[in-house]
Amino acid sequence: MDQIDLMKELHVPSDKKIVLLVMDGLGGLPGKDGKTELEAARTPNMDRLSRESMLGLSTPVAPGITPGSGPGHLALFGYNALKYQIGRGVLEALGIGLRLGEKSLAARGNFCTLDPKSGVITDRRAGRIPTDECARLVEKLRQISIDGVDITVQPVKDYRFVLVLEGEDLHDGLTETDPQKTGLKPLPVKPIRNEAEKSALILNEWLEKAFELLRNERPANGCTLRGIAKNPDLPTFKDVYGLDACAIATYPMYKGIARLVGMDVPDAGESIETEIRTLREKWHDYDFFFFHVKKTDSYGEDGNFDAKVGVIEETDKIIPDILKLGPGVLVITGDHSTPWALKSHSWHELPVLIHADNIRFDSVTEFGETACIMGALGHIRHTDILPLAMAHAGRLTKFGA
Amino acid sequence: MDQIDLMKELHVPSDKKIVLLVMDGLGGLPGKDGKTELEAARTPNMDRLSRESMLGLSTPVAPGITPGSGPGHLALFGYNALKYQIGRGVLEALGIGLRLGEKSLAARGNFCTLDPKSGVITDRRAGRIPTDECARLVEKLRQISIDGVDITVQPVKDYRFVLVLEGEDLHDGLTETDPQKTGLKPLPVKPIRNEAEKSALILNEWLEKAFELLRNERPANGCTLRGIAKNPDLPTFKDVYGLDACAIATYPMYKGIARLVGMDVPDAGESIETEIRTLREKWHDYDFFFFHVKKTDSYGEDGNFDAKVGVIEETDKIIPDILKLGPGVLVITGDHSTPWALKSHSWHELPVLIHADNIRFDSVTEFGETACIMGALGHIRHTDILPLAMAHAGRLTKFGA
Numbered sequence: 001m002d003q004i005d006l007m008k009e010l011h012v013p014s015d016k017k018i019v020l021l022v023m024d025g026l027g028g029l030p031g032k033d034g035k036t037e038l039e040a041a042r043t044p045n046m047d048r049l050s051r052e053s054m055l056g057l058s059t060p061v062a063p064g065i066t067p068g069s070g071p072g073h074l075a076l077f078g079y080n081a082l083k084y085q086i087g088r089g090v091l092e093a094l095g096i097g098l099r100l101g102e103k104s105l106a107a108r109g110n111f112c113t114l115d116p117k118s119g120v121i122t123d124r125r126a127g128r129i130p131t132d133e134c135a136r137l138v139e140k141l142r143q144i145s146i147d148g149v150d151i152t153v154q155p156v157k158d159y160r161f162v163l164v165l166e167g168e169d170l171h172d173g174l175t176e177t178d179p180q181k182t183g184l185k186p187l188p189v190k191p192i193r194n195e196a197e198k199s200a201l202i203l204n205e206w207l208e209k210a211f212e213l214l215r216n217e218r219p220a221n222g223c224t225l226r227g228i229a230k231n232p233d234l235p236t237f238k239d240v241y242g243l244d245a246c247a248i249a250t251y252p253m254y255k256g257i258a259r260l261v262g263m264d265v266p267d268a269g270e271s272i273e274t275e276i277r278t279l280r281e282k283w284h285d286y287d288f289f290f291f292h293v294k295k296t297d298s299y300g301e302d303g304n305f306d307a308k309v310g311v312i313e314e315t316d317k318i319i320p321d322i323l324k325l326g327p328g329v330l331v332i333t334g335d336h337s338t339p340w341a342l343k344s345h346s347w348h349e350l351p352v353l354i355h356a357d358n359i360r361f362d363s364v365t366e367f368g369e370t371a372c373i374m375g376a377l378g379h380i381r382h383t384d385i386l387p388l389a390m391a392h393a394g395r396l397t398k399f400g401a
Numbered sequence: 402m403d404q405i406d407l408m409k410e411l412h413v414p415s416d417k418k419i420v421l422l423v424m425d426g427l428g429g430l431p432g433k434d435g436k437t438e439l440e441a442a443r444t445p446n447m448d449r450l451s452r453e454s455m456l457g458l459s460t461p462v463a464p465g466i467t468p469g470s471g472p473g474h475l476a477l478f479g480y481n482a483l484k485y486q487i488g489r490g491v492l493e494a495l496g497i498g499l500r501l502g503e504k505s506l507a508a509r510g511n512f513c514t515l516d517p518k519s520g521v522i523t524d525r526r527a528g529r530i531p532t533d534e535c536a537r538l539v540e541k542l543r544q545i546s547i548d549g550v551d552i553t554v555q556p557v558k559d560y561r562f563v564l565v566l567e568g569e570d571l572h573d574g575l576t577e578t579d580p581q582k583t584g585l586k587p588l589p590v591k592p593i594r595n596e597a598e599k600s601a602l603i604l605n606e607w608l609e610k611a612f613e614l615l616r617n618e619r620p621a622n623g624c625t626l627r628g629i630a631k632n633p634d635l636p637t638f639k640d641v642y643g644l645d646a647c648a649i650a651t652y653p654m655y656k657g658i659a660r661l662v663g664m665d666v667p668d669a670g671e672s673i674e675t676e677i678r679t680l681r682e683k684w685h686d687y688d689f690f691f692f693h694v695k696k697t698d699s700y701g702e703d704g705n706f707d708a709k710v711g712v713i714e715e716t717d718k719i720i721p722d723i724l725k726l727g728p729g730v731l732v733i734t735g736d737h738s739t740p741w742a743l744k745s746h747s748w749h750e751l752p753v754l755i756h757a758d759n760i761r762f763d764s765v766t767e768f769g770e771t772a773c774i775m776g777a778l779g780h781i782r783h784t785d786i787l788p789l790a791m792a793h794a795g796r797l798t799k800f801g802a
Contacts, residue, residue: 064788
């Protein structure tokens with residue numbers, strides 16, 4: 001019996017609502033005066049909350065493992081990220097708002113440059129063509145039709161596009177066509193499992209037609225397909241937790257991940273202000289809110305300490321607005337660390353704050369990585385967070401007699 | 402997907418080297434002034450290092466479980482010691498430098514004393530005969546030949562020897578012949594699995610011939626076989642971590658365990674001084690160094706508090722030599738605790754220190770069991786150590802999109 005089964009069995013109704021506030025890439029590393037981004041930020045509201053909360057540090061997936069956004073969020077939502085792996089094609093497709101049904105097979109596509117004579121790849125990203133050139137080429141690729149399959153091609157950004165096939169008997173378990181270095185020809189799609197043979201045939205036919213259509217284009221006279229995958233059949237939040245769940249996010253990718261677990265995703269605008277307004281509007285319609293702040297991660301990736309601090313301070317200002325709504329449980333954390341010093345996602349633990357009735361208190365009086373070492377939560381895993389939130393919301397009944 | 406699979410998938414090259422300094426049986430218990438062996442030791446170098454390191458406490462295998470040297474080290478190397486069990490026969494054989502191939506089956510042998518009339522065991526260790534008597538008897542046992550099998554018998558120490566069979570179709574899954582108490586006859590070898598039937602027949606034939614040869618010896622007129630096992634096919638350090646790994650150890654057993662996971666094992670002499678010299682000589686040839694200090698454990702087993710303190714202080718003196726080589730990551734810990742007060746291995750957590758760039762700092766300023774409670778690492782498992790070291794060496798790429 002795994003955690004998902006346990007939650008399915010034990011969840012009970014309650015009128016206490018849960019808010020999971022995720023600052024993407026929140027965890028950091030010390031800057032010039034020895035403080036992390038979160039420690040350097042002026043966060044009077046979160047610090048005040050810390051005195052009435054349980055704090056700790058959480059490992060997203062496993063010690064030493066740097067998660068992508070998919071696994072980081074799945075773990076936060078209580079799903080074993082090593083068990084439920086989501087193909088990049090699926091994330092890209094959901095990220096740009098495409099819906100993937102049972103019959104869909106999604107791939108991430110890259111335009112590339114081929115040597116016209118030998119056919120080997122000379123640039124895996126076709127000189128990073130701009131998005132409008134990508135859109136023009138995608139328009140061309142939409143001419144391709146194959147019997148028995150509905151085909152969707154959508155530009156993403158720069159040289160990236162998404163290909164979605166829809167039809168009977170499509171399966172994943174397929175190799176990628178990008179040879180991962182220049183000087184080699186694009187590879188054919190090969191089935192890893194017998195049941196994926198039909199899908200491989202269709203994708204190779206599509207690729208052949210695509211190469212024909214792109215032949216005289218420059219620099220993007222070819223393309224590769226990666227992360228060919230179906231929508232994994234994730235148990236939904238309603239099934240697992242009995243929660244009517246709402247995702248409040250501004251970026252397509254996080255809306256996509258939320259949809260994967262069955263959350264509703266209303267339009268929440270483009271800023272923290274529009275997000276908090278959406279939270280207020282939707283407050284009475286849902287039991288659970290996933291509230292996503294993106295820019296902490298973006299500035300972490302840029303190595304911009306001060307700008308990341310700024311987003312954390314901006315987020316701190318909405319804490320009173322959230323508390324005014326009266327959540328039964330408020331969790332504040334991130335999906336993974338994106339320390340300014342590394343300019344990338346990292347494996348470091350995340351500070352976590354759980355504010356609720358009936359908590360065990362600790363001596364932590366500020367929300368920061370170092371202070372959280374002494375917190376009552378200790379060192380947990382991301383998958384522990386939802387069960388703890390559920391318990392504090394009075395939404396889990398006793399296990400066993 | 403388990404941790405080994407994950408490491409296999411995610412490891413990437415880096416020029417940062419990793420040093421794992423293992424003081425065998427490091428963990429201790431308070432002595433007369435309330436300090437453990439490590440806390441009582443004067444360790445200025447490790448204490449200074451603590452201020453620039455992440456510290457914590459680690460459980461070798463599972464809470465309450467006292468590991469042997471095999472599981473303790475396998476866990477340190479990132480292998481699930483409950484999954485990868487190594488028969489004692491294999492450890493003893495590797496320990497004395499025998500190579501075990503695919504066709505080898507190894508057993509640990511004990512000489513014992515039998516009552517000449519009834520045949521029951523009167524002393525399971527034959528009065529702890531000295532090693533040279535053991536060698537004389539082993540010489541006698543080498544007369545035994547069995548069709549289709551190459552047989553190696555080697556004395557180990559006192560009443561202990563190793564028996565290795567080599568041939569086609571040999572399998573483990575066999576019972577031991579030591580009845581574990583006196584007053585009972587040695588048991589026959591029985592197959593637990595069908596495929597081990599042939600091996601049981603051969604071992605019982607060997608035992609019959611051995612008893613015949615030993616009949617007139619005193620006190621060692623019999624023997625028992627234990628831990629009959631094949632070399633488990635462990636994934637190597639190169640496969641799992643992409644690391645060229647070198648073991649620097651003075652005792653055969655630890656060299657044997659290192660060989661099991663594919664480490665190179667150069668001769669490192671007999672002392673900490675010769676070991677550090679070997680580290681210096683081999684520095685440019687490897688990515689990873691397992692540096693083993695044995696005597697902390699030996700003195701723990703003796704219940705000799707002061708001598709264990711002495712070995713820890715001696716080890717502290719080589720820390721600057723190690724740091725001078727410029728490791729990307731230096732881990733200091735032990736395989737298990739061997740508290741002087743228990744004169745044996747124990748289940749207690751081990752202090753761990755991870756020194757690297759991009760660590761989360763904590764307030765710990767000395768390397769000791771009590772101080773480590775407050776460390777940023779918290780309470781981890783031995784299997785977490787290698788993934789953390791790999792991450793800090795920049796040797797793991799992102800998991801998932």
